[in-house]
Amino acid sequence: MIDAIYIALIPLLPFATFLLLGLFGKRMGNFSGIIGTTSLFVSACLSIFTAYQYFFNSEKIDGAYQKIIAFKFVWLQFSENVSIDMGAILDPISVMMLVVVTFVSLMVHIYSLGYMKGEERFSVFFSFLSLFTFSMLGLVLASNIFQIYIFWELVGVSSFLLIGFYYDRPSAVAASKKAFIVTRFADLGFLIGILILAFYSGTLDFGIMIERLTTQTDSLVAITSASFLGLSALTWGLALVFIGGAGKSAMLPFHIWLPDAMEGPTPVSALIHAATMVVAGVFLVARLFPVFALSCPVGLELVAVVGICSSLFAAIIACTQTDIKRVLAYSTMSQIGYMMFALGVSGYGGENGLGFTASMFHLFTHAMFKALLFLGAGAVIHYIHSNEMKDMGGLRKFMPVTHITFLIACLAIAGIPPFAGFFSKEEILSASFHHNKIIFGIAIVTAAITAFYMFRLYFSIFWNKEYHPHGENHHGEAPSTMKLPLLILALLSIVVGFIPFGHYVSSDGLELHSEFHLMFSIAPVLMAVGGILIAMMMYKNSNIVSQKVSESFKGFYTAAYNKFYFDEIYLFITKGIVFNLIGRPVAWIDKNIVDGFMNMLATLTENISDTLRPIQSGKLQGYAIYFFTGVIAFVLVFIYLWN
Amino acid sequence: MSASTVIFYIISAVILVGALLAVTARKIFRAAVYLLFSLIGIAGLYFFLNYEFIAAVQIVVYVGGIVVLIIFSIFLTHESGSDMKSPAIGRAIYSGLAAVFAFALTFFIINKTEFYPTQNETLEPSVRNIGLQMLSTTEHGYLLPFEAVSMLLLAAMIGCIVIAIKTRTQTD
Amino acid sequence: MNEIGLNHILFVSTALFFIGVYGFLTRRNLITMLMSIELILNSVNINFIAFNKYLFSDKLDGLFFTVFIITIAAAEAAVAIAIIINLYRNYKSIDVEDADQMKH
Numbered sequence: 035m036i037d038a039i040y041i042a043l044i045p046l047l048p049f050a051t052f053l054l055l056g057l058f059g060k061r062m063g064n065f066s067g068i069i070g071t072t073s074l075f076v077s078a079c080l081s082i083f084t085a086y087q088y089f090f091n092s093e094k095i096d097g098a099y100q101k102i103i104a105f106k107f108v109w110l111q112f113s114e115n116v117s118i119d120m121g122a123i124l125d126p127i128s129v130m131m132l133v134v135v136t137f138v139s140l141m142v143h144i145y146s147l148g149y150m151k152g153e154e155r156f157s158v159f160f161s162f163l164s165l166f167t168f169s170m171l172g173l174v175l176a177s178n179i180f181q182i183y184i185f186w187e188l189v190g191v192s193s194f195l196l197i198g199f200y201y202d203r204p205s206a207v208a209a210s211k212k213a214f215i216v217t218r219f220a221d222l223g224f225l226i227g228i229l230i231l232a233f234y235s236g237t238l239d240f241g242i243m244i245e246r247l248t249t250q251t252d253s254l255v256a257i258t259s260a261s262f263l264g265l266s267a268l269t270w271g272l273a274l275v276f277i278g279g280a281g282k283s284a285m286l287p288f289h290i291w292l293p294d295a296m297e298g299p300t301p302v303s304a305l306i307h308a309a310t311m312v313v314a315g316v317f318l319v320a321r322l323f324p325v326f327a328l329s330c331p332v333g334l335e336l337v338a339v340v341g342i343c344s345s346l347f348a349a350i351i352a353c354t355q356t357d358i359k360r361v362l363a364y365s366t367m368s369q370i371g372y373m374m375f376a377l378g379v380s381g382y383g384g385e386n387g388l389g390f391t392a393s394m395f396h397l398f399t400h401a402m403f404k405a406l407l408f409l410g411a412g413a414v415i416h417y418i419h420s421n422e423m424k425d426m427g428g429l430r431k432f433m434p435v436t437h438i439t440f441l442i443a444c445l446a447i448a449g450i451p452p453f454a455g456f457f458s459k460e461e462i463l464s465a466s467f468h469h470n471k472i473i474f475g476i477a478i479v480t481a482a483i484t485a486f487y488m489f490r491l492y493f494s495i496f497w498n499k500e501y502h503p504h505g506e507n508h509h510g511e512a513p514s515t516m517k518l519p520l521l522i523l524a525l526l527s528i529v530v531g532f533i534p535f536g537h538y539v540s541s542d543g544l545e546l547h548s549e550f551h552l553m554f555s556i557a558p559v560l561m562a563v564g565g566i567l568i569a570m571m572m573y574k575n576s577n578i579v580s581q582k583v584s585e586s587f588k589g590f591y592t593a594a595y596n597k598f599y600f601d602e603i604y605l606f607i608t609k610g611i612v613f614n615l616i617g618r619p620v621a622w623i624d625k626n627i628v629d630g631f632m633n634m635l636a637t638l639t640e641n642i643s644d645t646l647r648p649i650q651s652g653k654l655q656g657y658a659i660y661f662f663t664g665v666i667a668f669v670l671v672f673i674y675l676w677n
Numbered sequence: 678m679s680a681s682t683v684i685f686y687i688i689s690a691v692i693l694v695g696a697l698l699a700v701t702a703r704k705i706f707r708a709a710v711y712l713l714f715s716l717i718g719i720a721g722l723y724f725f726l727n728y729e730f731i732a733a734v735q736i737v738v739y740v741g742g743i744v745v746l747i748i749f750s751i752f753l754t755h756e757s758g759s760d761m762k763s764p765a766i767g768r769a770i771y772s773g774l775a776a777v778f779a780f781a782l783t784f785f786i787i788n789k790t791e792f793y794p795t796q797n798e799t800l801e802p803s804v805r806n807i808g809l810q811m812l813s814t815t816e817h818g819y820l821l822p823f824e825a826v827s828m829l830l831l832a833a834m835i836g837c838i839v840i841a842i843k844t845r846t847q848t849d
Numbered sequence: 850m851n852e853i854g855l856n857h858i859l860f861v862s863t864a865l866f867f868i869g870v871y872g873f874l875t876r877r878n879l880i881t882m883l884m885s886i887e888l889i890l891n892s893v894n895i896n897f898i899a900f901n902k903y904l905f906s907d908k909l910d911g912l913f914f915t916v917f918i919i920t921i922a923a924a925e926a927a928v929a930i931a932i933i934i935n936l937y938r939n940y941k942s943i944d945v946e947d948a949d950q951m952k953h
Contacts, residue, residue, distance in 0.1 A: 650952055651949060651952050652948075652949030652950060652951045652952030653945065653946060653948075653949050653952075654882075654945055654948070655768075655873075655874055655875075655882075655945060658873060658874055659768070659771070659772065659775075659874055662775060662779075662870065662874065663775060666775065666778070666779050666782070669782065670782070673786070679852065681852075681853070682852050682853060685853050685857070689857075689861045692861060692865060693861065693864055693865065693868070696865055696868045696869070696872075696888050697868055699872070699881075699884055699885075699888070700868060700869070700871060700872030700875070700876065700881070700884075700885055700888075701872075705878060705880065705881065708881055708884060709884065712884050712887065712888070715888065715891075716887075716891065719891050719894075719895065722858075722861070722895065723898060726858075726898060726899070726902055727902075728898055728902070728912065730912075731894075731898060731912060731915055731916070734916065734919055735894075735919065738919050738920075738923050739887070739891070739919065739922075739923075742923055743887060743922070743923055743926045746926060746927065746930055747880060747883065747884065747926070747930070749930075750880055750930045750933060750934060751880060753934055753937070754880070754933070754934065754937045754943050761877065761878055761881070762877050762944070763877075764875045764876065764877055768874070768875065769875050772870075772871050772874040772875050773871060773875075775874075776867040776868075776870050776871040776874075777867070779867060779870075780863060780864060780866075780867040783863050783867075784859075784860065784863055787856065787859050787863070788856065792855055792903070792904055793904070794903060794904050794906070795904060795905055795906065795907055797906075797907035798907055799906040799907060800906065800907050800908060800909060802909060802912055806909065807909065807912065810909050810913070811913065811916075817908060817909070817910065819913050822913070822917060826917055826920050826921070829920075829921065829924055830920065830924055833924035833925070833927055833928055834924075834927075836928055836931070837927045837928055837930075837931040838931075840928070840931040840932055840935050841930075841931035841934050841935060
């Protein structure tokens with residue numbers, strides 16, 4: 035039986051930890067890490083217990099998992115029907131996300147005990163991590179669309195704090211500002227979308243809103259008939275909500291913040307920008323999936339197109355980057371694109387809902403191996419003290435544990451059986467094949483490119499050149515607090531592929547039996563192996579093949595290396611156009627006209643007072659004259675003018 | 678035109694001309710003397726109105742006391758000989774006009790007012806009556822103000838001494 | 850005596866009053882200002898006596914007012930002279946334009 039209290043504990047424990055470490059962390063020093071990790075451990079255990087209870091012991095109606103409202107209380111009442119409630123909703127995706135978020139956060143906490151050791155602001159880091167975990171858990175448990183927005187912004191704030199953790203580095207500060215501003219800008223669309231949807235459905239609660247917009251009700255009729263510029267209000271609302279999700283998930287064209295966000299410490303990149311925050315957009319679309327699928331197919335097409343374009347785009351750029359964290363960042367963008375377009379090609383109910391299940395499955399497995407990849411990269415950076423691939427090579431002899439776990443993760447992401455990525459990718463490809471052949475084609479090509487750049491990364495770090503350790507006091511590979519999460523995550527990357535995900539998570543709650551098409555799986559695996567072989571040929575031993583290839587594609591290579599100039603275009607639009615045409619005139623008006631008016635008032639007052647001051651001259655006869663004149667005036671007034 | 682009328686006009690002329698000269702004289706000593714003439718004229722007016730006691734008090738206190746005091750102070754401040762500075766023209770014109778205007782206004786109002794003399798029996802202002810009235814405590818008795826004024830005179834005397842006393846450090 | 854009415858005497862006293870006011874506003878010397886004040890006070894005295902004689906001849910109130918005004922004028926003149934002498938000692942001048950310490 036699901037009890038409300040301990041579910042409330044799951045997000046509240048990290049929140050209490052945030053407050054505790056934020057207020058008293060300085061005095062606790064290294065002990066704050068232990069506190070943070072312990073509270074996360076309890077949260078993770080509670081989440082797993084909740085998942086167990088939900089998936090195995092809860093009541094199923096007609097064989098479908100039910101949305102259970104664990105608790106709900108009214109926070110702000112706008113009108114009789116519309117109110118912002120704070121509550122927790124349990125359904126398959128939110129329970130799954132609970133497990134993912136708390137578990138990955140726990141791994142990152144354990145890892146940070148070793149990675150951030152010796153850092154002066156150690157306790158601050160852990161308090162921010164707890165704040166983030168609280169925000170993310172609040173987001174996934176949200177039962178009300180405004181509550182999700184609140185926690186959405188909180189997650190953005192935590193990300194801002196953590197990216198800019200090394201605040202004395204101007205690049206980190208700029209990156210954190212960029213992340214916050216870009217996602218905030220996208221959230222404007224999210225807010226407008228919320229308002230449109232809430233207006234027509236007359237509620238802010240998820241369950242009621244979905245019900246009103248998917249079944250034949252007056253709300254649905256109203257929202258689909260009201261149109262603006264040729265698209266129905268429902269399309270606009272969902273598209274705007276999707277824009278918010280695209281911003282947070284670094285989809286085209288809001289992706290510019292994700293590579294720069296790598297300025298933050300590596301555990302942060304692992305937690306936020308790989309496994310949890312960036313999937314918030316996918317989660318949002320999954321939350322509103324019934325509305326997308328049943329009432330607004332156009333919106334779903336938009337989701338699919340944005341997803342597949344982002345996926346291909348990021349994969350191409352990742353082939354040219356030399357900073358290992360940026361390669362992983364673009365890889366994340368590409369994989370989230372996969373999740374997005376998997377949702378986009380999905381239908382609702384039964385076999386049609388395969389895309390939904392596949393997307394959620396990929397989210398789950400991706401969290402595991404992407405976190406592993408980032409933590410492994412962190413171990414490498416910790417060892418070499420540099421992020422660039424040219425400083426690395428031949429590290430397999432010096433960092434054996436990292437080497438093996440990194441290899442496992444690369445195999446998983448490339449989609450090689452029997453690792454986890456294979457199963458989830460295969461389901462995605464199968465779903466897209468049945469829906470849209472073009473998307474399927476692009477997806478297979480992207481899978482091949484994924485395998486290529488991941489193994490380019492792997493070989494460049496661990497093979498390629500010979501490594502000569504320099505420096506006298508060179509430490510060993512990594513402390514055990516850093517190795518333990520690597521091992522756990524590697525084990526999971528192997529195992530989780532075998533979970534029959536369709537049993538638990540599907541678009542309508544019913545069990546989905548996904549069949550395993552052997553014939554179907556062969557093509558993608560072959561493409562992936564091909565990519566691996568090409569990478570091995572180019573990067574296993576140091577040679578000039580890679581250089582020759584990049585020279586032959588000179589123009590295209592330069593464009594991809596410069597991330598297709600997106601940053602430059604945005605900079606031109608904001609600085610060149612908005613600042614100069616709008617910002618400067620407004621600033622001029624403010625300084626000269628508004629301020630000038632105030633200054634003029636002050637100067638006027640000063641001048642008047644300077645004129646009046648000599649009246650008090652200190653001379654007796656002057657005062658006497660004023661007095662006498664006043665008396666005469668009063669006499670005249672009272673005798674003649676007063677009636 | 679009886680003799681008393683003529684005498685009244687002469688006395689008024691002395692008063693007003695003396696006053697005018699007192700306020701416009703350039704030499705300070707002459708101004709004091711003109712004031713003296715004006716005050717004597719006023720005493721004459723009191724005699725004309727048959728209020729002899731007040732006339733006597735006026736001469737003794739004002740002429741014999743205050744004007745003498747003023748002349749002493751003129752000597753003490755070393756200003757006796759030279760011409761005084763004349764006032765600024767603007768101020769003189771403005772004050773003159775204001776004074777003339779106010780005078781005209783006041784006199785106009787006085788002319789318009791009806792005064793009602795009392796019908797009761799006249800009380801002669803003889804010294805006997807004055808004395809009886811001043812030192813009685815019944816209605817219309819002025820004993821209390823009399824005592825209060827004597828206190829005031831004492832305070833003024835002490836105040837003058839304190840203000841004008843030369844302390845050890847001041848030069849003489 | 851019969852021809853001289855109240856208004857004649859009031860004319861004299863009013864004129865004397867405003868001559869005193871003109872002197873007070875115009876003169877630059879503190880002692881001459883004091884003289885103007887004496888003129889003003891005397892005009893008030895004439896007023897009281899005149900009203901006592903013409904309007905209230907059964908009482909002596911006007912006369913007593915006059916007596917007290919003369920007394921107080923004397924006390925006030927004495928104190929004023931003392932102040933002028935003190936001022937002269939400090940500033941070596943009895944020009945009223947020089948005594949402007951209490952300005953803005």
